[in-house]
Amino acid sequence: xxxxxxxxxxxxxxxxxxxxxxxxxxxxxxxxxxxxxxxxxxxxxxxxxxxxxxxxxxxxxxxxxxxxxxxxxxxxxxxxxxxxxxxxxxxxxxxxxxxxxxxxxxxxxxxxxxxxxxxxxxxxxxxxxxxxxxxxxxxxxxxxxxxxxxxxxxxxxxxxxxxxxxxxxxxxxxxxxxxxxxxxxxxxxxxxxxxxxxxxxxxxxxxxxxxxxxxxxxxxxxxxxxxxxxxxxxxxxxxxxxxxxxxxxxxxxxxxxxxxxxxxx
Amino acid sequence: xxxxxxxxxxxxxxxxxxxxxxxxxxxxxxxxxxxxxxxxxxxxxxxxxxxxxxxxxxxxxxxxxxxxxxxxxxxxxxxxxxxxxxxxxxxxxxxxxxxxxxxxxxxxxxxxxxxxxxxxxxxxxxxxxxxxxxxxxxxxxxxxxxxxxxxxxxxxxxxxxxxxxxxx
Numbered sequence: 297x298x299x300x301x302x303x304x305x306x307x308x309x310x311x312x313x314x315x316x317x318x319x320x321x322x323x324x325x326x327x328x329x330x331x332x333x334x335x336x337x338x339x340x341x342x343x344x345x346x347x348x349x350x351x352x353x354x355x356x357x358x359x360x361x362x363x364x365x366x367x368x369x370x371x372x373x374x375x376x377x378x379x380x381x382x383x384x385x386x387x388x389x390x391x392x393x394x395x396x397x398x399x400x401x402x403x404x405x406x407x408x409x410x411x412x413x414x415x416x417x418x419x420x421x422x423x424x425x426x427x428x429x430x431x432x433x434x435x436x437x438x439x440x441x442x443x444x445x446x447x448x449x450x451x452x453x454x455x456x457x458x459x460x461x462x463x464x465x466x467x468x469x470x471x472x473x474x475x476x477x478x479x480x481x482x483x484x485x486x487x488x489x490x491x492x493x494x495x496x497x498x499x500x501x502x503x504x505x506x507x508x509x510x511x512x513x514x515x516x517x518x519x520x521x522x523x524x525x526x527x528x529x530x531x532x533x534x535x536x537x538x539x540x541x542x543x544x545x546x547x548x549x550x551x552x553x554x555x556x557x558x559x560x561x
Numbered sequence: 562x563x564x565x566x567x568x569x570x571x572x573x574x575x576x577x578x579x580x581x582x583x584x585x586x587x588x589x590x591x592x593x594x595x596x597x598x599x600x601x602x603x604x605x606x607x608x609x610x611x612x613x614x615x616x617x618x619x620x621x622x623x624x625x626x627x628x629x630x631x632x633x634x635x636x637x638x639x640x641x642x643x644x645x646x647x648x649x650x651x652x653x654x655x656x657x658x659x660x661x662x663x664x665x666x667x668x669x670x671x672x673x674x675x676x677x678x679x680x681x682x683x684x685x686x687x688x689x690x691x692x693x694x695x696x697x698x699x700x701x702x703x704x705x706x707x708x709x710x711x712x713x714x715x716x717x718x719x720x721x722x723x724x725x726x727x728x729x
Contacts, residue, residue, distance in 0.1 A: 321570075324607040
């Protein structure tokens with residue numbers, strides 16, 4: 297018996313089935329697309345405009361569906377925890393901590409890093425969308441671009457919060473907010489036609505009276521998974537990621553962002 | 562990658578998958594981690610296949626990728642493991658001597674530091690020459706020889722009747 301045979305015989309456990317080689321090849325074929333997406337996420341503000349442009353273009357046109365309870369009073373338990381005179385910096389810190397906590401609840405061993413080179417917090421204001429460009433009049437917009445790493449893998453996320461600036465919170469029926477609240481219904485008839493036939497969109501009721509839509513859109517060079525949670529308080533949180541990423545499922549993403557604390561204050 | 566190259570890649574991988582997995586298992590002593598290492602290696606190989614397929618010794622090239630993946634993984638916080646001087650307790654001692662030897666051997670291998678374990682596996686399981694192992698791991702040939710000799714002593718302790726003629 298050779299030494300190699302002895303070492304071989306020390307493998308006393310039966311091996312589990314190995315993943316299909318064709319799956320591995322298919323994953324590697326998709327890799328250039330994932331790299332392009334990561335490059336977009338880690339880019340400059342100009343790239344952010346492009347990414348959010350996709351959100352607006354592929355957003356929910358029309359207002360065919362409105363989440364139940366829109367216009368209702370905000371959750372007092374949440375708003376009570378938000379200081380009335382909260383400064384922007386305090387808000388960035390609060391939302392960043394909230395996002396970290398929510399992600400860690402789903403992925404206990406997670407490491408999170410912001411891709412924005414100039415901010416220590418995850419969230420920052422996105423001036424081009426804060427009314428200045430007229431995209432979200434009456435609302436402010438915050439953005440976080442982050443990398444999430446856990447023992448199981450990693451993925452990149454863009455988290456986008458749109459919140460009414462002042463009460464009473466109007467029921468959003470028009471403009472971009474109307475689109476964001478509109479769910480899937482208006483999207484296929486009026487949005488930019490999808491390049492491929494692989495696009496999907498699903499509306500569902502979310503926790504706490506939220507309305508959730510999960511859309512996967514494929515363009516010529518990019519693909520996006522967009523999970524949108526519309527709160528009865530009048531704000532919206534959208535998460536965009538690469539549909540090929542598997543670390544967090546769409547349901548995980550809903551669980552992470554379906555917290556009224558994101559749009560409170 | 563062209564279809565012909567991809568077919569060639571698939572054929573290469575399928576023919577060597579079992580051996581690669583077993584090598585990975587001997588390195589890390591855990592099938593889940595072993596398959597992670599093999600997946601990482603095969604993914605990297607796919608990305609570099611056009612160039613890698615021209616390597617003089619493609620098998621050695623792939624073994625080097627696998628070993629580097631193993632050593633890289635050991636540096637990650639969640640993979641970090643501590644070498645122990647004592648093998649772990651074994652609760653389910655087998656009444657069959659041959660099985661006991663194999664289990665003891667497995668425990669002794671597990672107790673080796675990662676780099677020494679890699680040297681033992683590359684030298685005695687993959688039959689790699691000392692010079693190649695030294696180049697792969699970025700250490701001197703003397704280091705490979707001395708660590709392999711110590712590893713051999715450990716193997717002899719577990720299987721003295723079959724390891725007598727081996728050289729480090």
